[in-house]
Amino acid sequence: xxxxxxxxxxxxxxxxxxxxxxxxxxxxxxxxxxxxxxxxxxxxxxxxxxxxxxxxxxxxxxxxxxxxxxxxxxxxxxxxxxxxxxxxxxxxxxxxxxxxxxxxxxxxxxxxxxxxxxxxxxxxxxxxxxxxxxxxxxxxxxxxxxxxxxxxxxxxxxxxxxxxxxxxxxxxxxxxxxxxxxxxxxxxxxxxxxxxxxxxxxxxxxxxxxxxxxxxxxxxxxxxxxxxxxxxxxxxxxxxxxxxxxxxxxxxxxxxxxxxxxxxxxxxxxxxxxxxxxxxxxxxxxxxxxxxxxxxxxxxxxxxxxxxxxxxxxxxxxxxxxxxxxxxxxxxxxxxxxxxxxxxxxxxxxxxxxxxxxxxxxxxxxxxxxxxxxxxxxxxxxxxxxxxxxxxxxxxxxxxxxxxxxxxxxxxxxxxxxxxxxxxxxxxxxxxxxxxxxxxxxxxxxxxxxxxxxxxxxxxxxxxxxxxxxxxxxxxxxxxxxxxxxxxxxxxxxxxxxxxxxxxxxxxxxxxxxxxxxxxxxxxxxxxxxxxxxxxxxxxxxxxxxxxxxxx
Amino acid sequence: xxxxxxxxxxxxxxxxxxxxxxxxxxxxxxxxxxxxxxxxxxxxxxxxxxxxxxxxxxxxxxxxxxxxxxxxxxxxxxxxxxxxxxxxxxxxxxxxxxxxxxxxxxxxxxxxxxxxxxxxxxxxxxxxxxxxxxxxxxxxxxxxxxxxxxxxxxxxxxxxxxxxxxxxxxxxxxxxxxxxxxxxxxxxxxxxxxxxxxxxxxxxxxxxxxxxxxxxxxxxxxxxxxxxxxxxxxxxxxxxxxxxxxxxxxxxxxxxxxxxxxxxxxxxxxxxxxxxxxxxxxxxxxxxxxxxxxxxxxxxxxxxxxxxxxxxxxxxxxxxxxxxxxxxxxxxxxxxxxxxxxxxxxx
Numbered sequence: 001x002x003x004x005x006x007x008x009x010x011x012x013x014x015x016x017x018x019x020x021x022x023x024x025x026x027x028x029x030x031x032x033x034x035x036x037x038x039x040x041x042x043x044x045x046x047x048x049x050x051x052x053x054x055x056x057x058x059x060x061x062x063x064x065x066x067x068x069x070x071x072x073x074x075x076x077x078x079x080x081x082x083x084x085x086x087x088x089x090x091x092x093x094x095x096x097x098x099x100x101x102x103x104x105x106x107x108x109x110x111x112x113x114x115x116x117x118x119x120x121x122x123x124x125x126x127x128x129x130x131x132x133x134x135x136x137x138x139x140x141x142x143x144x145x146x147x148x149x150x151x152x153x154x155x156x157x158x159x160x161x162x163x164x165x166x167x168x169x170x171x172x173x174x175x176x177x178x179x180x181x182x183x184x185x186x187x188x189x190x191x192x193x194x195x196x197x198x199x200x201x202x203x204x205x206x207x208x209x210x211x212x213x214x215x216x217x218x219x220x221x222x223x224x225x226x227x228x229x230x231x232x233x234x235x236x237x238x239x240x241x242x243x244x245x246x247x248x249x250x251x252x253x254x255x256x257x258x259x260x261x262x263x264x265x266x267x268x269x270x271x272x273x274x275x276x277x278x279x280x281x282x283x284x285x286x287x288x289x290x291x292x293x294x295x296x297x298x299x300x301x302x303x304x305x306x307x308x309x310x311x312x313x314x315x316x317x318x319x320x321x322x323x324x325x326x327x328x329x330x331x332x333x334x335x336x337x338x339x340x341x342x343x344x345x346x347x348x349x350x351x352x353x354x355x356x357x358x359x360x361x362x363x364x365x366x367x368x369x370x371x372x373x374x375x376x377x378x379x380x381x382x383x384x385x386x387x388x389x390x391x392x393x394x395x396x397x398x399x400x401x402x403x404x405x406x407x408x409x410x411x412x413x414x415x416x417x418x419x420x421x422x423x424x425x426x427x428x429x430x431x432x433x434x435x436x437x438x439x440x441x442x443x444x445x446x447x448x449x450x451x452x453x454x455x456x457x458x459x460x461x462x463x464x465x466x467x468x469x470x471x472x473x474x475x476x477x478x479x480x481x482x483x484x485x486x487x488x489x490x491x492x493x494x495x496x497x498x499x500x501x502x503x504x505x506x507x508x509x510x511x512x513x514x515x516x517x518x519x520x521x522x523x524x525x526x527x528x529x530x531x532x533x534x535x536x537x538x539x540x541x542x543x544x545x546x547x548x549x550x551x552x
Numbered sequence: 553x554x555x556x557x558x559x560x561x562x563x564x565x566x567x568x569x570x571x572x573x574x575x576x577x578x579x580x581x582x583x584x585x586x587x588x589x590x591x592x593x594x595x596x597x598x599x600x601x602x603x604x605x606x607x608x609x610x611x612x613x614x615x616x617x618x619x620x621x622x623x624x625x626x627x628x629x630x631x632x633x634x635x636x637x638x639x640x641x642x643x644x645x646x647x648x649x650x651x652x653x654x655x656x657x658x659x660x661x662x663x664x665x666x667x668x669x670x671x672x673x674x675x676x677x678x679x680x681x682x683x684x685x686x687x688x689x690x691x692x693x694x695x696x697x698x699x700x701x702x703x704x705x706x707x708x709x710x711x712x713x714x715x716x717x718x719x720x721x722x723x724x725x726x727x728x729x730x731x732x733x734x735x736x737x738x739x740x741x742x743x744x745x746x747x748x749x750x751x752x753x754x755x756x757x758x759x760x761x762x763x764x765x766x767x768x769x770x771x772x773x774x775x776x777x778x779x780x781x782x783x784x785x786x787x788x789x790x791x792x793x794x795x796x797x798x799x800x801x802x803x804x805x806x807x808x809x810x811x812x813x814x815x816x817x818x819x820x821x822x823x824x825x826x827x828x829x830x831x832x833x834x835x836x837x838x839x840x841x842x843x844x845x846x847x848x849x850x851x852x853x854x855x856x857x858x859x860x861x862x863x864x865x866x867x868x869x870x871x872x873x874x875x876x877x878x879x880x881x882x883x884x885x886x887x888x889x890x891x892x893x894x895x896x897x898x899x
Contacts, residue, residue, distance in 0.1 A: 018742040026755065358587075362883035364835050366842050366855075367875040370862060374871065476744065483749030490843055501750065502843065505757035513754040517746070524745045 001536060008532050012525055019521045020293045024286060027514055028078070076285045084283050086271040087114065091121040098133040111140035115204030115234070116148050117268045120175040123168040126161055134161065148201045174202060180209040188213070188223040196230070204234055207268045211261045214254065221245065231257065255307035259299045296522075298515035303507045308515045311500065316519065319496035322412060322488065323481035326420035327474065330427045334470065338431020339458060342466075345436060353428070360425035365484050369418040369491040412494075419488045423477055430473060435466045464538060471534045478527035482520050581895040591887035598881055601700040609694035611638040611661030616653035618642060660691035662698035662852040683873055686857070687864035695852040696873055702764075702853040703881060707834040709768040714776035714833075715826045721776075722783030726791065727806070736784070740777050748774040748836060756845050764847055771836050775829040782825040786818035793817075820896035827889035831882045838878055854878045 091114070097107035111118055122141070126134055138160045145151040150167070157163035173179070180202060186195040199206050213219070214227055221241075228241040237260060241253050266283070292298055298308040337357075341350040403411065438444060439462060447461045486498030493499070497516060504512040582588050607614055612626040618637075639659035646653050660681070677684045683692040725736035752770045759766070790796060791814070799809050840846030841855030842862075849856070854874035861871035 014738045015741050015745065018738055019745070022742060026758065358886070359879065359883060362831075362879045362886060364838060364875070364878060364882070366839055367858060367878070370858065370871065371875070479745060479747040483747040486749050486753070487839055487843060498750075501753060505753060505845065508757070510758065513757050517750055517754045520747045520750045521742075521745050524747065528745065 004536055005529070005533065008529060012529065015525065016293075016522075019518065020290055023293075023514060023517050023521075024289045026517075027289070027510075028285070076283055076288065079284055079286050080280060084266075084271055084280065086266055087117055087268055088121055088270050090114065090267060091118045094118075095122070095125055095129070095133075095137075098136050099130060101132075104133075104136050108136055108140045111137070112143045114267060116144055116202060117204040117207070119144070119168070119205070120172065123164050123172075126164060138164075144203070148203045150201075171201075174198070175205055177209055180206045184209055184213050184227075187226065188219070191222075191226075196226075199230060200233065204268050207231075207234065207261070208265065211257070211265070214257065221250070224250065228253065228257070235260070252307060252310055255297075255309060256300060256305065258297075259307065262299070293518055296519070298518075299511050301504075301509055301512055303504065303509040303512070308511055311512070312497075312515065312519060315495065315497045315500050316523075318494060319482065319485050319489070319498065320523070321408075322415060322419060322494065322496060323478070323485045325412060325416045326423060326481050326485075327477065329416060329420045330423035330477070331470070333424045334427030334431045335467070337428045338435055338466075338470075339463070341428075341432045342435030342439065343454075343458065354432070357425040357428045360421055361429065363421065365418055365422055366487040366491060368421055369415070369488055372414060372418055373491065415488050415492045415494060418491075419481065419484050422484070423481060426477075427470060427473065431466065431470055434469045435462060438462045438466045441465070468535065468539045471531060471538055474534065475524070475528035475531040479520070479524045482523065578892075578895045582891050585891060585894075587887050588891035591884040591891065594880055594884035595888060598700050598704060598884070601697050602704040605662075605698045605701045607656055609658035609660060609662060609691070609697045610656050611659075613639055613642060613653045613655045613659075616642055616646070617651040618645060618653070619649060619651070658691065658694050658697065660694045662695045663690065663850045677869055683869045686860050686870055688860075692857070692870055692873060695857055696854075696877060698852040699854045699857060699874060699877065700881075702847055702851060703834050703837065703878070705764070706768055706771060706837040706847075707830040707885075710772035710775060710833040711826055711830045713769065713772035714829060715779045715822075717772070718776035718779030718826075719783050719822060722780035723787055723810075725780075726784045726787035727810075733784075736780070740780050743774065744777045746774065749839065752836070752840065753845055756840075764851070767837065767840070767846060771833045774836070775833055778825045778829055779822060782822050783818070786821050787814065790814050790817050821893070824889050824893040824896070827885060827892065831885040831889070834878070834882060834885070 090110070094107040094110050097103040097110075111122065119141075122137060126137060129137060141164060142151065142154065142160070145154045154160060154163055180199070183195045183199050183202075184206070186192040187199065199210075210227060210231060214224065214231070219227075221244075225241040225243065225245075228239075232238055232240050239253065239256060241250065245253070271283075296309065298312075300307050301311060337353060341353050344350055441462075444457060444462050447457045452460070482497075485496060486501065488494070489496045489498040490502060497520070500512065501516050503509075504516075583592070601608065606625075606628060613623075615622070615624045616626070617623075638661070639653075639655050642653050643655065645651075681691050681693065683696065686692055686695070721736050721739070725733040748771075751774060752767075755770055756766075796809060796813050799813050804812075837846055838853065838855030838858070841853040842859050844859060846855055847853040854877055857874040858871060861874075864870070
């Protein structure tokens with residue numbers, strides 16, 4: 001059994017890969033098209049974000065129009081990255097740009113945005129620069145000095161270039177990741193204010209180590225709050241951890257910062273050694289995308305900046321309950337009716353039910369829901385529907401999240417009935433057909449010939465084989481039900497994945513759309529594995545070593 | 553010239569070819585069931601409505617003589633001389649100035665908002681508007697008739713595109729086997745796994761709501777899998793039949809074996825699964841139009857009509873007629889598909 005399962009899971013790996021590849025192609029087709037006319041250079045920061053003096057100074061560029069492009073790594077090449085960009089290459093490019101008068105302003109702005117992380121790469125180059133480029137570089141360094149707090153010293157020095165050379169010779173050894181790690185550890189363990197002071201001075205250079213420290217879940221709240229505060233100071237992005245934050249708040253905050261870092265880590269990190277070597281593959285759109293799919297981390301919503309994973313955690317269960325219950329109902333109705341109609345084929349009951357299910361199979365569930373809402377269920381009994389119009393998330397979300405479980409299930413009754421109508425009809429027809437086929441099989445005739453009662457023949461012998469086609473239907477029906485749930489959610493105002501998707505389309509929230517396609521695919525994969533397990537339980541012949549493998 | 557090798561006549565006779573005789577048998581068996589007859593009638597009626605929608609319900613007459621000028625099918629030729637005219641105005645002028653006009657059965661166009669000079673919003677069924685008017689004062693019956701066109705265009709169009717791709721993939725997977733078969737199988741599985749509505753909505757969201765053809769292609773992209781699977785399974789089944797082996801042993805070419813010995817046998821089941829996908833394509837289209845991401849607004853679509861009914865608080869006809877039409881058509885297509893598979897089984 002286990003071996004069979006493992007084999008099925010292994011054969012699903014190409015499917016998962018196929019899904020990732022497919023959605024990847026989809027994103028690139030769609031987003032390349034939409035970004036073609038906005039003409040934003042991926043490496044350039046938004047021009048409207050001019051440098052502002054501290055404390056309002058920000059390295060943060062959340063608002064820039066290419067934020068979602070960075071979120072999807074659209075600034076990277078597709079599959080192979082022969083020229084990896086990191087802080088070193090970015091700085092080198094800025095140095096070249098400094099020497100051209102027309103790109104000078106942008107280069108200065110870029111350097112300031114990088115912060116103190118550029119010092120190890122910029123200061124040693126100062127003597128080699130032509131005079132006007134050096135002046136520009138010093139201008140950028142002056143702004144950085146204001147950030148790291150040595151601007152007063154700098155103002156006193158008569159030759160800024162010499163000051164920076166001296167600064168580098170004194171503090172140059174501080175710009176090393178081992179030192180930063182040590183400083184952060186001192187801060188976390190001993191609340192060392194001196195360490196904090198030094199970390200402030202190192203500014204953006206500490207970001208890689210700071211982020212990896214924050215990724216640790218075991219960090220206690222005080223230390224985390226302090227580190228996040230430091231991060232806010234450095235980045236200028238105001239998202240601190242409130243004192244006494246709940247676990248959920250911490251998580252949400254952490255996911256937001258993680259996404260922020262994920263979008264711009266290459267601006268502050270130096271790729272050296274192995275990292276540089278593997279970067280050819282890892283610093284590509286496709287790798288970034290695979291990482292997102294495999295870790296189910298789809299970043300933050302483009303609509304309101306909430307982490308997608310947390311929205312999913314709220315919306316997905318509702319949709320799963322809805323479609324899962326509909327599936328269950330379909331089985332519960334289909335198996336008995338299928339048996340009853342197949343026992344006496346051609347009777348009036350059989351014919352009536354056959355027609356009923358044939359029509360039921362053809363009635364679209366959204367129309368059924370509409371009729372039910374208009375004529376059978378008075379909207380006032382569905383109290384979350386403020387008026388008759390289907391309301392997008394508005395109002396209903398809060399109501400649904402407050403519900404306790406019993407009330408939640410009670411509210412789902414009518415939607416589930418509407419959603420499952422098509423599946424009930426389909427399953428019943430399938431069950432009838434398969435029971436009729438089995439009834440003519442040799443082993444059933446043998447059982448009858450042995451003199452077993454009709455009940456025994458059906459329940460002992462026929463039913464088990466008759467269930468096989470129905471079980472395999474589950475894998476096919478799950479995508480159908482999840483699609484159907486979208487409309488039902490819309491009609492009944494249930495804040496599930498479908499309603500969120502419709503909302504996302506209206507607000508052009510690409511990240512959610514991409515996430516939802518991937519997640520629904522993963523759910524149906526899980527459903528198909530589940531169907532396989534059930535299949536193996538009902539029909540053990542497909543297990544390896546029992547007989548020939550089932551043909552696809 | 554050497555004679556091309558062929559199977560003995562006796563073997564050729566047992567191959568269930570789709571000869572005219574076999575076809576006649578299938579049709580005879582098919583029309584034994586009353587449900588099948590009902591389905592065929594509905595389908596033909598729907599095809600008729602879809603093809604001649606412009607003659608049944610239009611805002612311009614089929615033909616008329618106005619001010620000494622003869623216009624034939626002005627709705628199709630977009631005649632400049634009749635710009636700004638509609639049936640009612642032409643009738644009035646004909647009565648005044650002489651001439652004649654042949655109005656369509658339903659003298660209102662599907663997008664014509666102004667009827668009889670005064671707009672009726674959500675009018676009840678009357679002699680003028682047999683099914684009443686919608687919230688924009690358009691004739692519901694006219695929109696319903698034109699809805700046949702959208703439904704069948706999407707249903708048949710995406711079925712044809714999907715079936716073309718599905719048959720090509722399934723057949724080549726079964727024929728060549730090996731890696732191609734494996735890739736094709738994973739591709740089919742991947743596309744079966746995507747919930748169609750989410751996929752189409754996401755693409756519509758990413759690409760922006762496009763033309764009707766974008767919708768047709770998107771639906772086709774999600775419903776080719778059944779056909780591909782059926783094609784592959786049937787091909788594999790038939791490829792092991794003794795007469796195909798015999799044909800191969802005779803050294804016949806791939807194309808010849810396919811054309812003479814395999815396609816006649818397998819086209820039945822493929823046809824059945826393709827017919828099923830017509831129904832599901834129609835349901836997907838109307839669902840999309842219902843939630844507002846399907847066919848663009850002024851074009852009549854049953855899902856769009858139901859959406860109008862939902863938002864306009866309409867009681868009665870507007871919310872029943874499109875749903876009934878959709879249900880009937882889907883039911884008919886399903887019945888045809890079942891009837892066909894039964895008739896093919898028996899021949």
